[in-house]
Amino acid sequence: MNWIKFNLQNSFDKVRLLIVLQIILVVFSFILEGIFTQSILNITFFIQFAILVVTLNFYYQALLNLYYSFWNLSAILVIFELISAFRNILVLGNLAVGFFYLVSIGLLLISCYIISSPLYYPLVNWWEYDFRFRADIRVWVESEGKRYRGRLSDLRRGAGCLEVFENVPQGSMVWINLEILGQNFTLQGQVRSKREPIIGRTFIYGIKFTDIDLEHRQRMRLLINYWNESKKIKIRNKFASNK
Numbered sequence: 001m002n003w004i005k006f007n008l009q010n011s012f013d014k015v016r017l018l019i020v021l022q023i024i025l026v027v028f029s030f031i032l033e034g035i036f037t038q039s040i041l042n043i044t045f046f047i048q049f050a051i052l053v054v055t056l057n058f059y060y061q062a063l064l065n066l067y068y069s070f071w072n073l074s075a076i077l078v079i080f081e082l083i084s085a086f087r088n089i090l091v092l093g094n095l096a097v098g099f100f101y102l103v104s105i106g107l108l109l110i111s112c113y114i115i116s117s118p119l120y121y122p123l124v125n126w127w128e129y130d131f132r133f134r135a136d137i138r139v140w141v142e143s144e145g146k147r148y149r150g151r152l153s154d155l156r157r158g159a160g161c162l163e164v165f166e167n168v169p170q171g172s173m174v175w176i177n178l179e180i181l182g183q184n185f186t187l188q189g190q191v192r193s194k195r196e197p198i199i200g201r202t203f204i205y206g207i208k209f210t211d212i213d214l215e216h217r218q219r220m221r222l223l224i225n226y227w228n229e230s231k232k233i234k235i236r237n238k239f240a241s242n243k
Helices: 011-036 043-064 069-092 095-115 214-242
Strands: 137-143 146-156 159-164 173-180 183-195 203-209
Touching (some): 011 043, 011 069, 069 095, 146 173, 146 214, 159 173, 183 214
Antiparallel strands (some): 137 146, 137 173, 146 159, 159 203, 173 183, 183 203
């Protein structure tokens, strides 16, 4: 029964809890709507209910495994819940069911914001094979007495995405060394998530930066600004080279 155990100090478990609550609300609202419209005993209702349950199961599994299909299913569910909410409020006059659907949309949007962190869903340019135009920063990584090359490919919300070929256990502390604009930086972080690579690709780690003092925040602000500007420049250079 691990699926019902939540550690609310963990942001991923918070999302799991919100998604479970959302699923319960959607199923409850769907059944209430069937009772209100007196269609709950129709074969059409059971077919629709089965499709909804299967979709919600895929949705939850996509979240647990951090599949990118989670975002497609989230968009589909938002559309479904919006249509259901307005149908119940404006057409059927069932305000309570419409309200439940709207609450479920709110839970979904909050979940999507939390889970969109680089810890779980980094902005990785899978389609860009030419490293000249990827918005990466080359770094040296130190962990467990080893030192190796890597790349930072996403920096947002106090977290980052680190790509290396070496296998680093989750929970390990890492020190990321880099040089930009003539300045040396050392960032300390912890591996919070890990994506297995496909053949020929790097491991992708979600790094939560720690030791957040004033100097560290200033370094992070400079680094993020540099990364964003570098990304814009590389996009312009790519289009210019294509022309």
